[in-house]
Amino acid sequence: MSDFSPGQRWISDGEAELGLGTVLNCDTRSVTILFTASQETRTYNTRQAPLTRVQFGSGDRILSADGWQMLVDDSKEHDGLITYVGQDNSGALCELPEAKLADTMQFDQARDRLLTGQVDRNDWFDLRFRTLHHHQRIEQHSALGFSGPRIDLIPHQLYIADEVARRHAPRVLLADEVGLGKTIEAGLILHRLLLVGRVERALILVPDSLTHQWLVELLRRFSLSVTLLDESQSQAHGSANPFDSGQLILASQDWLFANPARQEQALASHFDLLIVDEAHHLDWNEEGSGPGYQCVERLSAEIDGLLLLTATPEQMGLKSHFARLRLLDPERYHDVERFKQEERHYVEVASAIDALDALPGDPQARTHVDAVADDRDSQALLETLANPEASAEQHDTARVQLRDALLDRHGTGRVMFRNSRRHVGGFPERRYHPVLLAMPSAYRRVIRRLERDEDYLDELLIETGMDHPDVLIYPDAMYRELSNDPLNAEDWWHIDPRINWLLEKLSDDSESGFADDKILIIAHHRETAEGIAEGLRVLGGYHAPVFHEDLSLIERDRAAAAFADDEDGCQVLVCSEIGSEGRNFQFCRHLVMFDLPQHPDQLEQRIGRLDRIGQQHAIEVHVPTFEGSPGERLLRWYHDGMDAFSAPHGVGSDLFDAFGDALADALLDDEMLTEIVEETREMFSAKLAERDAGRNRLLELNACRPARAQAVIDAVSELDDDKALPRFVERALDIFGVDSQDLGGDVMLISPSQQMLDGLPGLAKGEEGFSATYHRDVALARDDIQRLSWEHPLLREMMGRVIDGTMGNSALALLRHPAIPSGRLMAELVFRTHCPAPKRLHLNRFLPPTAVRVLLDESGANLTDKISFTGLSKNVQKVNKSLARDLIKSRHEQLRTLLTQGEGEAERELPSIIEAAETRMRAQLDNELARLTALAEHNPAVRDTEVQALKAERAALSDAIENTRLRLDAVRVVITVDTGR
Numbered sequence: 019m020s021d022f023s024p025g026q027r028w029i030s031d032g033e034a035e036l037g038l039g040t041v042l043n044c045d046t047r048s049v050t051i052l053f054t055a056s057q058e059t060r061t062y063n064t065r066q067a068p069l070t071r072v073q074f075g076s077g078d079r080i081l082s083a084d085g086w087q088m089l090v091d092d093s094k095e096h097d098g099l100i101t102y103v104g105q106d107n108s109g110a111l112c113e114l115p116e117a118k119l120a121d122t123m124q125f126d127q128a129r130d131r132l133l134t135g136q137v138d139r140n141d142w143f144d145l146r147f148r149t150l151h152h153h154q155r156i157e158q159h160s161a162l163g164f165s166g167p168r169i170d171l172i173p174h175q176l177y178i179a180d181e182v183a184r185r186h187a188p189r190v191l192l193a194d195e196v197g198l199g200k201t202i203e204a205g206l207i208l209h210r211l212l213l214v215g216r217v218e219r220a221l222i223l224v225p226d227s228l229t230h231q232w233l234v235e236l237l238r239r240f241s242l243s244v245t246l247l248d249e250s251q252s253q254a255h256g257s258a259n260p261f262d263s264g265q266l267i268l269a270s271q272d273w274l275f276a277n278p279a280r281q282e283q284a285l286a287s288h289f290d291l292l293i294v295d296e297a298h299h300l301d302w303n304e305e306g307s308g309p310g311y312q313c314v315e316r317l318s319a320e321i322d323g324l325l326l327l328t329a330t331p332e333q334m335g336l337k338s339h340f341a342r343l344r345l346l347d348p349e350r351y352h353d354v355e356r357f358k359q360e361e362r363h364y365v366e367v368a369s370a371i372d373a374l375d376a377l378p379g380d381p382q383a384r385t386h387v388d389a390v391a392d393d394r395d396s397q398a399l400l401e402t403l404a405n406p407e408a409s410a411e412q413h414d415t416a417r418v419q420l421r422d423a424l425l426d427r428h429g430t431g432r433v434m435f436r437n438s439r440r441h442v443g444g445f446p447e448r449r450y451h452p453v454l455l456a457m458p459s460a461y462r463r464v465i466r467r468l469e470r471d472e473d474y475l476d477e478l479l480i481e482t483g484m485d486h487p488d489v490l491i492y493p494d495a496m497y498r499e500l501s502n503d504p505l506n507a508e509d510w511w512h513i514d515p516r517i518n519w520l521l522e523k524l525s526d527d528s529e530s531g532f533a534d535d536k537i538l539i540i541a542h543h544r545e546t547a548e549g550i551a552e553g554l555r556v557l558g559g560y561h562a563p564v565f566h567e568d569l570s571l572i573e574r575d576r577a578a579a580a581f582a583d584d585e586d587g588c589q590v591l592v593c594s595e596i597g598s599e600g601r602n603f604q605f606c607r608h609l610v611m612f613d614l615p616q617h618p619d620q621l622e623q624r625i626g627r628l629d630r631i632g633q634q635h636a637i638e639v640h641v642p643t644f645e646g647s648p649g650e651r652l653l654r655w656y657h658d659g660m661d662a663f664s665a666p667h668g669v670g671s672d673l674f675d676a677f678g679d680a681l682a683d684a685l686l687d688d689e690m691l692t693e694i695v696e697e698t699r700e701m702f703s704a705k706l707a708e709r710d711a712g713r714n715r716l717l718e719l720n721a722c723r724p725a726r727a728q729a730v731i732d733a734v735s736e737l738d739d740d741k742a743l744p745r746f747v748e749r750a751l752d753i754f755g756v757d758s759q760d761l762g763g764d765v766m767l768i769s770p771s772q773q774m775l776d777g778l779p780g781l782a783k784g785e786e787g788f789s790a791t792y793h794r795d796v797a798l799a800r801d802d803i804q805r806l807s808w809e810h811p812l813l814r815e816m817m818g819r820v821i822d823g824t825m826g827n828s829a830l831a832l833l834r835h836p837a838i839p840s841g842r843l844m845a846e847l848v849f850r851t852h853c854p855a856p857k858r859l860h861l862n863r864f865l866p867p868t869a870v871r872v873l874l875d876e877s878g879a880n881l882t883d884k885i886s887f888t889g890l891s892k893n894v895q896k897v898n899k900s901l902a903r904d905l906i907k908s909r910h911e912q913l914r915t916l917l918t919q920g921e922g923e924a925e926r927e928l929p930s931i932i933e934a935a936e937t938r939m940r941a942q943l944d945n946e947l948a949r950l951t952a953l954a955e956h957n958p959a960v961r962d963t964e965v966q967a968l969k970a971e972r973a974a975l976s977d978a979i980e981n982t983r984l985r986l987d988a989v990r991v992v993i994t995v996d997t998g999r
């Protein structure tokens with residue numbers, strides 16, 4: 019490098035973002051450049067300075083420091099400094115010395131970079147073109163957002179995620195039975211919406227006990243990093259709004275619901291999606307709503323998207339359930355009576371759907387369907403289905419379409435999704451093991467007195483301060499409260515035979531013992547859980563961590579981790595009721611219900627800790643009770659009245675509403691209890707029949723439509739099997755300076771090299787890197803291995819950097835070809851569609867940045883179709899940078915002409931790109947709009963705002979697509995050389 023003079027303008031080859039630099043001073047060894055726009059001064063060795071002199075030629079537009087533009091005609095040089103000659107904006111002749119060029123002039127466009135001699139490596143150009151190609155393919159792929167997460171492809175989850183994520187600002191209740199994967203469904207929806215740009219910020223509210231589990235699941239399964247916010251974190255933000263501190267905020271409900279000032283801050287921070295887990299705790303009744311309900315009500319009025327998650331939506335009663343539906347759509351759910359009436363109609367619809375299978379043969383079935391198929395399209399489908407002349411294929415198609423239409427138009431499925439084990443299938447058996455123990459005298463004397471003396475109950479309630487019927491069914495709690503009684507001097511766990519029974523089972527290594535297994539024990543009260551652990555320790559030497567609501571997060575997670583650890587972990591975990599809700603303990607198959615909850619939904623929540631996706635064994639539920647005690651009567655009600663231990667039936671809430679009070683009164687009276695159990699059993703059978711016929715049946719049918727679920731799985735599998743991915747990854751890693759080493763078993767180690775470009779996620783120089791695989795099954799089997807997909811953060815970062823940056827947008831290569839004389843020039847131009855539109859429109863699904871390649875020879879002949887990108891790429895050779903600069907300099911004029919001509923060639927392709935995008939957009943949105951509008955006429959669950967939003971979206975997309983322009987994205991100059999050279 020030579021010929022530096024103060025006042026000349028140069029730019030940095032490696033750091034074009036510094037802007038236009040000015041030589042401050044120079045001598046034979048060094049040169050100092052001031053980059054005014056970025057306020058940086060750099061000194062370089064004159065012989066190796068990575069700098070390029072900025073020189074413009076005829077036809078270039080340049081900007082003066084005073085803000086006026088010049089169209090350059092010519093230039094002259096004096097004492098090493100250039101003065102440009104040309105016309106200003108008004109066409110008047112003018113001159114501009116290079117010292118007066120604007121410091122802010124950007125040189126990141128391919129054209130400018132090429133003409134100023136800044137060329138990148140050929141493999142960068144290559145990577146750029148391939149990145150554009152794959153980005154275009156992946157962005158419009160229907161599985162985008164679903165293929166990256168490290169999950170098993172389970173149909174009902176993917177169906178729900180796909181159905182919900184395609185809606186404008188989805189507001190739904192995810193109400194699958196316990197352990198069927200609501201967290202995963204919410205994660206999939208969030209992941210997709212983030213990737214497609216429809217959601218930028220989300221607030222996730224979960225019970226305190228689940229914050230860590232959510233944090234880990236989102237990171238491990240979805241590679242999503244969330245900011246966990248609590249009071250001390252918030253205080254660290256001082257006067258700034260802590261909810262603004264991340265894109266994804268995870269916070270504990272317990273903290274936020276109790277903290278009005280923080281709620282105000284959450285309201286002030288703009289989120290697009292609100293997720294609320296265990297939403298059955300949001301209680302509401304005519305007298306008023308709880309603080310949780312109020313908080314979510316206010317937030318959900320501000321935030322467009324809302325996902326409520328609960329396995330037991332009716333746990334707090336039908337009215338609370340209705341109130342939660344109202345959070346989702348206040349207009350639709352305003353009248354609880356009307357809601358109940360609509361539910362009755364579902365029975366008819368469900369039986370009409372069942373009747374479809376009996377067509378065309380059964381005329382009665384036709385009458386059934388006829389009664390609910392109340393629109394023209396459905397009638398036409400019914401006509402085909404009932405026509406004996408139609409082919410079997412026509413019948414099948416009509417049946418599926420009519421079934422979907424009836425579900426769409428009459429179901430509740432638009433706001434609520436509920437899958438059950440019965441419907442999904444493939445879950446392990448539940449085995450019930452009641453254990454009858456003798457009541458210890460300290461409990462018996464109280465219970466017997468209560469049976470004899472009706473007035474004693476009131477006395478006992480006052481004396482213990484407990485509620486009815488808690489005092490009856492939790493005798494250890496009652497014992498603790500009567501601590502002043504000299505007969506109750508010992509700790510309860512000393513006298514309670516359940517502890518001894520547990521100790522015997524724990525040391526029993528026979529088939530029926532616990533010696534070789536993990537055991538989860540759940541008790542209603544925290545104090546009971548603590549007592550159990552103490553009893554096991556003192557009497558048996560067992561260390562059993564306790565997991566309850568009053569532990570700090572760290573203590574709770576430590577306890578859960580100690581239990582989960584296969585090798586050094588502990589055998590027993592003791593949980594309180596509420597403390598364990600939502601937790602994943604499917605690695606364990608023995609559940610001990612130390613006592614029973616009062617509500618059937620809570621019983622189901624307990625079993626749900628083990629009976630979850632991933633459970634490999636039959637689940638053993640052990641229930642120790644005392645013979646002749648209220649606890650035993652409660653057990654009879656559960657077992658004989660509603661078969662509560664065999665499977666979730668989804669009707670427990672109705673039974674509790676009907677018999678809860680009477681049951682409390684019957685806990686001391688066998689005869690009364692027998693009657694209640696019989697009545698419960700009758701109602702249970704009736705409710706099951708009703709469930710199978712009505713709302714639940716419709717919900718189940720709607721919660722997973724097998725054909726659509728299969729289509730999503732197929733789309734994800736297509737990306738899983740994409741052979742282009744490993745090839746692309748290999749190239750990209752190489753260029754970004756990342757090493758990959760095969761470790762065998764389809765696993766590789768990805769690690770940073772010394773040359774790695776900084777800022778790649780999961781990789782830092784000097785650190786080890788991570789293990790990764792392309793295979794879903796390998797990643798699922800081992801937590802320590804990441805799964806590489808097009809959606810992995812490393813891939814997205816590398817692709818994003820290539821596409822958004824200048825990397826590889828100008829290159830020069832040599833081509834040896836026997837048939838082409840040396841010294842001939844070709845320009846390979848890559849144009850890219852440019853179509854500014856708000857991210858939330860998710861324009862990329864119809865028109866992602868699309869590359870148009872044009873290959874011209876020096877005479878201007880278009881060789882694009884004759885020589886493919888790969889064909890050319892394979893045969894070119896690199897050139898050193900200074901030779902490249904000289905070659906470009908010598909061909910400036912020719913290149914300018916080719917660039918202009920290439921633009922014209924590319925423009926010719928634009929109308930067909932626009933038309934294809936418009937057609938794709940119309941095909942999808944017009945269809946959706948027609949479906950939604952038709953639905954809105956029949957199904958009040960379709961929000962008017964949804965229809966309006968879709969119309970507006972269609973119009974905005976159409977505008978954006980129409981305004982698409984092409985921009986030169988990259989250019990490679992290819993110069994032929996003699997084969998002998």
Ligand SMILES: Nc1ncnc2c1ncn2[C@@H]1O[C@H](COP(=O)(O)OP(=O)(O)OP(=O)(O)O)[C@@H](O)[C@H]1O
Nearest residue numbers: 169170196197198199200201202329600602630631
């Ligand atoms: N598709 C899947 N692939 C792998 N694991 C899964 C999948 N779906 C669910 N799981 C696992 O199954 C367990 C239950 O899932 P999840 O916690 O989402 O259920 P849930 O319906 O939210 O449960 P609860 O009703 O108890 O809150 C979790 O450990 C989860 O990681």
